[in-house]
Amino acid sequence: MRFTTNAYPREQRQDAWRFSLRRVSLELVEVAEDVYGELVSFTSGQGIHFCRITGTAQRLAIDFAQEAPCFWIVLLLEGKLTARQGAVTMDLAEGDMVYGGGNSRTEIDLPADHRLLLVKVPHALPALRSRSALPSQISNLIADEAIGRMLSALLRSVADTIVDVSDDQIRPVELALPEFIAATLLDKAPVKELGGAAGARAAILERVFQSIEMRLSDPNLSIHQIATEHRISPRYLQKLFESAGESFSQFVKVRRLERCRLDLGSPLHAQRSISEILFQWGFNDSASFSRAFREQYGMSPREYRKVGALPDENALNPRRGRPSVRRENARDTGGENPGEERDDGPALSLEAGDAVEDVQVDEGPGVRHHMLPVRPDTIHWGYFSRNLKPALNVRSGDYVTIETLTHHANDDAERMIEGDAAAEAIYRWTAEGKVVDRRGAGPLDASVVGRGPGEGFGVHICTGPIHIAGAEPGDVVQVRILDIDPRPSRNPRYLGRAFGSNVSAYWGFHYSDLLTEPKQREVVTIYEVEKGHGQAVAHAVYNYRWTPQKDPSGVIHPMYDYPGVPVDPETIEKNFNVLRDIEIPVRPHFGVVALAPAHADLVDSVPPANFGGNIDNWRLGPGASVFLPVSVPGGLLSLGDPHASQGDSELCGTAIECSMTAVIQVILHPAKASQPYIRELDYPMIETATEWVILGFSNPDYLRDLGSKAQSEVYKRSSIDSAMRDCFRKARRFLMTMRNLSEDEAISLLSVGVDFGISQVANGNWGVHAVIRKALFSN
The missing domain is CATH 1.10.10.60 (Homeodomain-like)
Incomplete structure (x- = not known):
């Protein structure tokens, strides 16, 4: 996480600084109105948290009483510091340290400009938990002492490199620091604790x-x-x-x-x-x-x-930026092509208790790991097609590190595109033309409404398709989501931070039910997505009302009606006083996971259906799987529409749309060899460690059922009633097939033990889901 008060208007800096400190469990006790603060934090794979703070005079409080037991150290890099805990007061000079346990509040008085490093080490680490009790009061280490010089030098090196340090580079510190602390605790503990x-x-x-x-x-x-x-x-x-x-x-x-x-x-x-x-x-x-x-x-x-990584390391201690340094380095060298094999295995852990126990892909021979970067030649924008050339070929059981890009990045190009070579290439649009011309399933000559090639009849940037060897119609493909990480900004001003956009748009459920003027308005809210400390959260940076935008081709867009239109910052008014002191839990997931439909024409990426597509259910995140029926040879899997967070319904039209990089595993279930409840799937189903999630739609097979104008008719026929009916029928069949229940038994269970909810009312084919908890069944 990186933060600076300079990113905020002067009158909002104090509140923003207080909010930022709270994210690293620090309290701002006292500060001058004209505050300056900069914070950079990093959590290692072992859960050791490093936070470098630079600022003007202020008083902070350290209080980890509500967190898991930990040992903390503050190293004063520059300035002066006075630490107070009860009746104990300690003055520190540059290079000195103060440390303590996590159960007592300590105030840190910083009377002038300063720079410090806060380190928090979980007591649960093996090197500490059986060797040392946490100290009950603060102690200090003076830089002039030998032990102080050694520890100070180690931590100062971390402070100097914290912006660029990787998980691999921090490993020696992870190994040495708990051992150092274990010896120091007893050596420096107060006499009364050792009497x-x-x-x-x-x-x-x-x-x-x-x-x-x-x-x-x-x-x-x-x-x-x-x-x-x-x-x-x-x-x-x-x-x-x-x-x-x-x-x-x-x-x-x-x-x-x-x-x-x-x-x-x-x-x-x-x-x-x-x-x-x-x-x-x-x-x-x-x-x-x-x-x-x-x-x-x-x-x-x-x-x-x-x-x-261990099965629960990634959940407890999410990594920064990309899922792994190995994959990031591979991409940065430019030495890999789409589809090139990697033999280093999956870079992130599999969740314990993942479903489909009869498939032992982890131990099988020949499992490969691929890298599929996002580039103009590895994406398709706004449509699905059975005729697309595969960007990657995989076998059942293979792992793929896949990059995905949000189609909303131009809502704030400074934060989400600038400096990112791949995003800049895909979004490049000048008066002479676009790098990616087709954006949707409409005509290339924009002869229907004149908005641009593809007309925006379909909006999502999809990475793929991925050809799955041996996949045939009637089979089922399981896509396991092992990990998803926000794509960090490459702009030097926001380096390492991640951002997303939420648009309250004209297609949102709310649009015809506004209270305040002007009632016909669309509002874009830019969020920062933070995944570096404890519970991953997003908070609003600013919002603005959409104003007519003239695209580089000369077309004016009075509404948010075509994907990738550059927003001119000079034409909007940014409101930074928005959603203050509100944290949105991050629930990263893919809105779009699709196999190619068996349809002759291009298919709009917006309405979901039984082939998958824009299903927009937040449960499809790390540790979950989605099962999709195969309609064409090879399946042709595409992923896109990455979300940082979304509530059930996606009410205003979008989630927090945020570019993501993920690790997935693709597993093929042949029609004749699968478990019955998988073999008979002809619709998307999500499975987590604790739930099955059945997905229903207003028009589940609209391409077949609605005739030659299906792709326009589907938008006119959405209703919650029909989506609920479809979801009920699928859930009933699922229970009767999987558990061998009678129809009467299934209906009773659906009523008393299953939760139905609204997936989305934004995609032209509304969705309802049924959440069937595995705990309902004793075996």
Whole structure:
């Protein structure tokens, strides 16, 4: 996360700064009206949070009492600082540090211009949780002391590189910092916390822990060896471990496993075999190591090396920017082509409890990982077609890192396009023409309404299509969403931050029911999407009313009626006083996931149908799958319309439309080999770890049912009643097929145990969904 008060009008800077600090669990206690503040924060893969703060005189409060237990450090980089906690007061000079536990409020007084680094380390990390209790009061480390100089130098290097540091580059700090803290806590803790027998036992244990760390690579390490070294009996040493809640052997095994896990995930050890790593850290055979690793982390060593994260790491500690540094580097070099294979496995973890247990793709031979970047030659804008040339060829079980671009990026080109070479190329439009000319399924000569090629009959930028080997009509394709990350801005002014747009548009449900003047208005709200600390959230930056825009071809657009029209900042009035102190939880998902329909003509990307398309259901996010029926050979999968967040109904016409990069897995379920409830699917279905979500539409197969003018008729025939009827029928069939229920049983269950909701009323073919919770069924 990056923030500066300079991005806000002067009268709003204080409120904006307070709001920004709150996102990193800091309270602004006192500050001058004319405040300046800059904040850059980064959360590592292990959940260690680094936050560099620069500002004018102010007083802050650190209070992590409502969060998981943690240890925190403040390093003063420049200026002066006074820390107060109860009756304890400490003055710090440049290079000094103050630290404490997360359960007591500490005020930080900064009397002049300053720069500091706040570090928060979860106490749950293996290196800390069994070795140290959190301090109950603050302590300081002086830069002139040897230990202070070492830690100060380590943290200062992080502060200096925090804007550009990657997960791989931070790994050595992740490894060293918890170990450093564990030793420092006991060494510097207040005397009263170490007094008496308890203090003596804690001191012995700390020395024992350090001895074990130094001897982890010794396969013959034993409790007798450590007890002899510290001149205590093995029985007494075992009792010390029991007082800490575990046994000697379990502690040694967990520490060895953690060392192996770090090496397996480190690019520095990528060329070493798993056997080399496990033998280095004291394990004697690979079979027992693999069993212990799976018991500890929920996945095999091979899976972890391939995936690079534990099953819940990405949910708890989302990465910045792209899903992984490896994929970002590959894209930046320009050395990969669409469809080029990668053999480094999926870059992010699979969610535990993912559905379809009969498909063991992770262990199968030949699984590949592809990169599909977004470029003019890998996207199609506003339409689906069975005749599109594939941008990528995959086999069942393959992984794909896929980039997607929002069709709303020109609502604020400065934040969402400038500096981004791919976005600039796709959106490029001059008086001489467009790089991507067709935008929709209409005529290229704009002979219907004259808005431009494609007429905007379909609006979404879709990446693909992806050809799936062996997919035939009657089969079902499962698309697993493993991770989605916002695409960061490449503009130096907003580097690393992510933005999206929400348009209250003329096609929104609200448009004919406005209260205030002018009643015929469209409003664009620009949001910043923050995913770097704790709960990912979005907050409004500003909004503006749409004004007539003249596109580079000379056509005037009085309404938001054609995708990608550049908005001239000189023609709009930005209102920064909008949705203050409101946080929208980020629920990243794809609005559009589609297989090509079996239809001769181009198909408008807006109305969804049984082939998928613009389904706009926020449940299709990380950890979920969508099942789609195959209509044409190869399936031809396309993804687009990425959303940072959306509520059920998408009432005003759009979500927070935000470019995203995702990791997906594509699985083919042949018609004759699938489970019955999958084999008979002829409509889209979402599955999460806890739910099945059945999708119904006003006109589920409108291309077949509404005749030659289906693509215009569908917009005239939407109703919640017909969507509800379709959803009910599908959910009834699903329960009767999957659970072998009678019709009467299914109807009763649908009424008393299933939630029906409105997916969207914005897409010309309205949607209703049924949420069937898996917990309803005992087995």
